[in-house]
Amino acid sequence: AQSVTQLDSQVPVFEEAPVELRCNYSSSVSVYLFWYVQYPNQGLQLLLKYLSGSTLVKGINGFEAEFNKSQTSFHLRKPSVHISDTAEYFCAVRVQIPAGGYNKLIFGAGTRLAVHP
Amino acid sequence: DGGITQSPKYLFRKEGQNVTLSCEQNLNHDAMYWYRQDPGQGLRLIYYSQIVNDFQKGDIAEGYSVSREKKESFPLTVTSAQKNPTAFYLCASTPVGLAGPQETQYFGPGTRLLVL
Numbered sequence: 001a002q003s004v005t006q007l008d009s010q011v012p013v014f015e016e017a018p019v020e021l022r023c024n025y026s027s028s029v030s031v032y033l034f035w036y037v038q039y040p041n042q043g044l045q046l047l048l049k050y051l052s053g054s055t056l057v058k059g060i061n062g063f064e065a066e067f068n069k070s071q072t073s074f075h076l077r078k079p080s081v082h083i084s085d086t087a088e089y090f091c092a093v094r095v096q097i098p099a100g101g102y103n104k105l106i107f108g109a110g111t112r113l114a115v116h117p
Numbered sequence: 118d119g120g121i122t123q124s125p126k127y128l129f130r131k132e133g134q135n136v137t138l139s140c141e142q143n144l145n146h147d148a149m150y151w152y153r154q155d156p157g158q159g160l161r162l163i164y165y166s167q168i169v170n171d172f173q174k175g176d177i178a179e180g181y182s183v184s185r186e187k188k189e190s191f192p193l194t195v196t197s198a199q200k201n202p203t204a205f206y207l208c209a210s211t212p213v214g215l216a217g218p219q220e221t222q223y224f225g226p227g228t229r230l231l232v233l
Contacts, residue, residue: 004159009157034221036224041227041229042226042227043121043123043207043224043225043226043227044160044207044209044224045224046221046223049221090159090160097173102148102165102167102173104150104162104165104175105160105162105222107159107160107161108159109157109158109159110157110159
């Protein structure tokens with residue numbers, strides 16, 4: 001079964017420091033990978049996605065992620081974080097449901113990024 | 118503005134009561150989804166629907182029911198059979214193209230359900 005593992009449940013970091021949020025996935029087929037951000041008591045907002053092509057994907061708010069097929073990883077990075085980046089971040093993989101052509105997202109458990117002044 | 122609306126923002130349920138969470142989208146998306154979010158567990162799929170009058174169970178459908186009578190609406194009912202309903206519920210939608218549902222899901226703001 002396909003799964004997503006986010007290796008850190010919480011990541012504290014100081015403002016203007018770089019950050020990396022780690023994500024590993026298990027899949028035996030082509031993958032579509034996503035990072036979503038969730039601010040407190042809100043829905044999820046797409047940060048970036050990997051579908052194919054360049055393994056380095058740039059997203060909104062200065063975030064980027066690198067798809068590494070050999071390591072089955074899709075880590076999220078930002079060179080300099082702001083207080084406003086404090087939120088929960090979810091890595092997800094899209095899987096195809098065999099019957100009916102549906103697809104669904106499998107989410108990791110989330111990483112809470114806390115940016116301190 | 119196009120988007121997904123969920124109401125209410127907070128909902129309280131008494132023991133033995135059914136409650137219905139609303140999800141409406143004006144994005145003209147065909148596929149809609151319901152997820153449940155618990156602390157430390159990420160999101161889990163409850164039900165999904167690709168077209169009107171059709172829906173499928175997700176990974177944790179027990180104790181829940183849905184309907185899809187209109188393209189823009191996908192209400193979720195939490196029945197009394199759901200013994201642990203306290204959670205944050207998120208609705209999502211995505212367009213469906215010739216190759217099937219497109220990649221990105223768009224999420225509503227969520228409804229927090231609490232049991233009295």
